[in-house]
Amino acid sequence: MIQVIVNGLSVGAFYALVALGYSMVYGIIKLLNFAHGDIYMLGAYVGFVVLGALTSWLSLPTALGLVLVTLVTMALTGGAGVLMERVAYRPIRHAPRLSLLITAVGLSFALEYGVRQIFGPKPSHFPVQIDAGSVNLFGATITTARIIVILVAGVLMVVLSLFVAKTRQGRAMRAIALDAKAARLMGIDVDRTISLVFFIGSALAGAAGVLAGAVYGTIDFLMGFIIGIKAFTAAVIGGIGNLYGAMLGGVALGLLESFGVAWLGGQWRDVFSFLCLILFLTFRPTGILGGRVVERM
Amino acid sequence: MSWLELDAVDVHYGRVQALRQVSLGVEEGEIVALLGNNGAGKSTTLNLISGFVRPSAGALTWQGQDVSRLKPHQLVAQGIVHVPEGRRIFSTMTVQENLLLGGYLVRDPAVIKRRLDQVYDLMPRLQERRGQEGGTLSGGEQQMLAIGRALISAPRLLLLDEPSMGLAPLLVAQVMRIIAAVNQSGMTVFVVEQNAKAALQIAHRAYVLDTGSVSLCGPAADLAQDPRVVEAYLGGA
Ligand SMILES: Nc1ncnc2c1ncn2[C@@H]1O[C@H](COP(=O)(O)OP(=O)(O)OP(=O)(O)O)[C@@H](O)[C@H]1O
Ligand SMILES: [Mg+2]
Numbered sequence: 001m002i003q004v005i006v007n008g009l010s011v012g013a014f015y016a017l018v019a020l021g022y023s024m025v026y027g028i029i030k031l032l033n034f035a036h037g038d039i040y041m042l043g044a045y046v047g048f049v050v051l052g053a054l055t056s057w058l059s060l061p062t063a064l065g066l067v068l069v070t071l072v073t074m075a076l077t078g079g080a081g082v083l084m085e086r087v088a089y090r091p092i093r094h095a096p097r098l099s100l101l102i103t104a105v106g107l108s109f110a111l112e113y114g115v116r117q118i119f120g121p122k123p124s125h126f127p128v129q130i131d132a133g134s135v136n137l138f139g140a141t142i143t144t145a146r147i148i149v150i151l152v153a154g155v156l157m158v159v160l161s162l163f164v165a166k167t168r169q170g171r172a173m174r175a176i177a178l179d180a181k182a183a184r185l186m187g188i189d190v191d192r193t194i195s196l197v198f199f200i201g202s203a204l205a206g207a208a209g210v211l212a213g214a215v216y217g218t219i220d221f222l223m224g225f226i227i228g229i230k231a232f233t234a235a236v237i238g239g240i241g242n243l244y245g246a247m248l249g250g251v252a253l254g255l256l257e258s259f260g261v262a263w264l265g266g267q268w269r270d271v272f273s274f275l276c277l278i279l280f281l282t283f284r285p286t287g288i289l290g291g292r293v294v295e296r297m
Numbered sequence: 298m299s300w301l302e303l304d305a306v307d308v309h310y311g312r313v314q315a316l317r318q319v320s321l322g323v324e325e326g327e328i329v330a331l332l333g334n335n336g337a338g339k340s341t342t343l344n345l346i347s348g349f350v351r352p353s354a355g356a357l358t359w360q361g362q363d364v365s366r367l368k369p370h371q372l373v374a375q376g377i378v379h380v381p382e383g384r385r386i387f388s389t390m391t392v393q394e395n396l397l398l399g400g401y402l403v404r405d406p407a408v409i410k411r412r413l414d415q416v417y418d419l420m421p422r423l424q425e426r427r428g429q430e431g432g433t434l435s436g437g438e439q440q441m442l443a444i445g446r447a448l449i450s451a452p453r454l455l456l457l458d459e460p461s462m463g464l465a466p467l468l469v470a471q472v473m474r475i476i477a478a479v480n481q482s483g484m485t486v487f488v489v490e491q492n493a494k495a496a497l498q499i500a501h502r503a504y505v506l507d508t509g510s511v512s513l514c515g516p517a518a519d520l521a522q523d524p525r526v527v528e529a530y531l532g533g534a
Contacts, residue, residue, distance in 0.1 A: 168401065175387055175398050182385035185347070187373030187402040187450065 002140040004262045005255065010146035010215075012254020013153035017208035018231035019238070019246040020160065021081075021201025027177040027241035028197050031089060031100050035107035037228020039084075039202045043077045043209025044126075044219040045115055050076075051127050066128065066214060070152075073210045074203035081202025082195045090191070108228075116221040123220040126213040145215045152211060156204060157247050163200075164243055173197055177241065226270070233277040239287030248288060298361060300325045300485070301346065301377075301454060306355030308341055315341040317509040318355070323454065328476065328486040330496040330517065332530055333506035339489040340382050342506070343456045346487070347379035348372045359454075374402055376453030380460065384443040388432025392423055392442055395431045399446035409449065416445040419475060437468040444475060455479065457488040461495055473499050493530035497521040505530070 018040050025033045051069045088107055092099050134143045164170035172193050175183040184190055208227075213219045234253045238245025253273060260272040280287060299322025308316040315338045323329045333339050344350045345357065348369040357365040364372060369379075387395050396416060400409045417424035420441045426434065431442060440460055447455060460476065461469040469492060477499045480486050490496035497503060497517045505513040505526065513520065520526045 168397075171390075171394060171398055172401060174390065178387045178389065179385055181349075182381065182387065183398075184349075184369040185373070185379050185381060185385070186398045186446075187370045187378075188398075189368075189370045 002138050003142065004258050006137070006140070006142050006146055006150070008255035008258030009251060010149045010254070011257060012234075012251035013149050014208050014212060014227065014250075015230050015234045015253050016157065016247045016250025017153050017204045018227055019234035019250045020157070020243065021205050022231050023235040023238070023240055023242060023246035024173075024197050024201045026235070027243075028173060028194055029089070029093065030097075032104065032232070033089075033201075034101070034104040034228065035084065035111060036201065036205060037224035037226075037231060038108050038111035039077050039081055039205040039224070040209040040212070040227055041115065041219070041221060041224030042080060042111060043073050043206030044213040044223060045119060045124075045209075045221075046073045046076050046206065047210035047213050048124055048126055048219060055127055066210075070207050070210045073206045077206025077209070078199040078203035081198040081205075084202075085195060085198040090194075108224075112221050112224070119221065121221065123218040126217050126219060128214060149211050149215060152207070156207060160200065160204070161243065169193070169196060229277075230273055233273050233280075235287075236277060236280050236285070237287055239290035242287065242289045245287050245289040252288075298358065299323060300360060301487070302356070302358045303342070303345070304356040304358070306345065306352045306357060308338070308345055308350055309353045310350075315509055316345070316352075319506070319509070319511055320355075321504050321511060321514070323485060323487050325485055326480075326483065327502060328480045328488065328500045330493075330500035330503040331487065331489045331506060332491070332493045332496060332503055332526075334491070334529075336508070337506040338509045339506055340458055343379055343381075343458050343487075343489055346372075346456060347377060370402075373450065376451075377456065378447045378450055378452035378454070379456040380443045380447045380458060382458040382462070384439045386431035386434070386439050386442055386446075389430055391428050392431055392434070393427040395442055395446050396423075396449050399449035402450060412449045412451065416448050419448075419478065420445055436463050437465075437471070440464065440468075440472055441475070444472070444479075448479065453485065455484055455486045457486065459489055459491060461490060461492040469495050493526065494521075 018037065021039070022033060022036050025031055025036070047069050050072050051065065054065055054069060084107060088103050089100065092103060134141050135147070164173060172183065172188045175186065175188060176190055176193055180190055212223070230253065234249035235246050236249070237252055238247070238249025253276065256276065257269050257272050260268050284290065301323040303319055303321050306316055306319045307314065319342065331339050331342060341350060345352060348367050348371070352365050356363065359375065359377065364375070387398065396413060397409065400412065403409050422438055423441055423445055426438065431439065434442060444460065457476065460472050464472065473495050476486055476488065488496055488500065497520060500517040502515065503517045503520050504511050513523065513525065
């Protein structure tokens, strides 16, 4: 039982980290960034390269190395997200929604097959794996890797919540989500703030990618596809555009899958998610926290 | 040359011309009113000054500098702050958060604190409701909040778009008193109004806009007596 819960939480942590970027971007420019899952994949590959370089140059203890690599990866994928918005989305921000959507899908393919060009179609083996054993928690055996994932994701989410709720830039993001013209009247540089949102969302997805590499051991150029859809589902479940909704939705989806798999078997995993997505889109498109639709971001 | 000056400005929305050869000026320390009927181009004039629309001809200068190409946030940084038509309060944020957003460009927390206190002094109602969501305020309170939010940045030129809109006469008088008080403390105000009577009572000078062109201008006291103004904007007499 505890095993199932912890499994669910750790998978949910991945979903939540990726869903946050999805939801924040939607909140601020009403764009479903279908390339967002691929930033997660990009994060895994950036981590792969940086970790490879790092371990061949200097010998750091694994834990410290991983933290360092995660931070570097976050900076790089964050930058990639900013670039993506700058080059692909900003020029057509006021174009019909469909153009943006098609651009997003195109970007997704470009990222996937760009990485495939460089690293090949076969999965790569992550140079470092967190397999520092397991701990015994109330009779259940929990791998340390899962606990690390949950902790890292938890810390990142707390920091992000505080940032959005309390700081000047966080307030600016919420203001744009509510009324972009009024935000401009306050002296907020809307373009810069949107860049910041892409940076943060992409950095979180990048962190999730590195963690995934370190936990599961192999990475491939299509790994962002499924998680992109799962993160979208999580964002919808929580209420898309809502920060806390993304976290809640991610964790809820992780738990749901974990319990579903435990009771019915692994082949049901994705069925659960998509059933959830369809049910929510049909009966409650605003999600769990969507009662307050206006509290976007 | 005036402190703020529009010189023979045209504005087009696509093929529709909203302003035609508009020239007007605002001097430091004044309250200047811009009157006119629905669709005359009053909001367009303010949106032009605050950087939301671009002139298709003519010049817009602020302290002698061409500012017609600056973006809205750059103009706020220059001290031109616009309280928009319909207030545009951040509805799910608290009164205090709305005010803090007004001080977005003010980096010093001590300065923000001092100005918050000043705004709360000027509008005690807002202080009582500081934790309440902006969207749940009454129309009059929202207008106060919109003005208070602009004041936090200590504008050098305050642009107000129909501050009396939708308010009961008593509240209109209260809002006008606040505008006059703010001006007394040294702030320059350019106010757009359909309520000519209220605006002419506090303004030093006024312009009348008629389908995109300035048709009259002069000291407010003179315009309030002018038969053309009385007939068209003060409901006969
Ligand atoms: N974004 C826009 N696109 C096209 N036309 C516009 C736009 N904004 C204003 N107009 C037109 O420009 C003219 C002037 O509009 P404006 O909003 O400046 O008038 P106003 O004097 O503020 O009116 P009101 O008293 O109703 O607020 C109107 O004919 C209006 O239809
Ligand atoms: Mg108007």
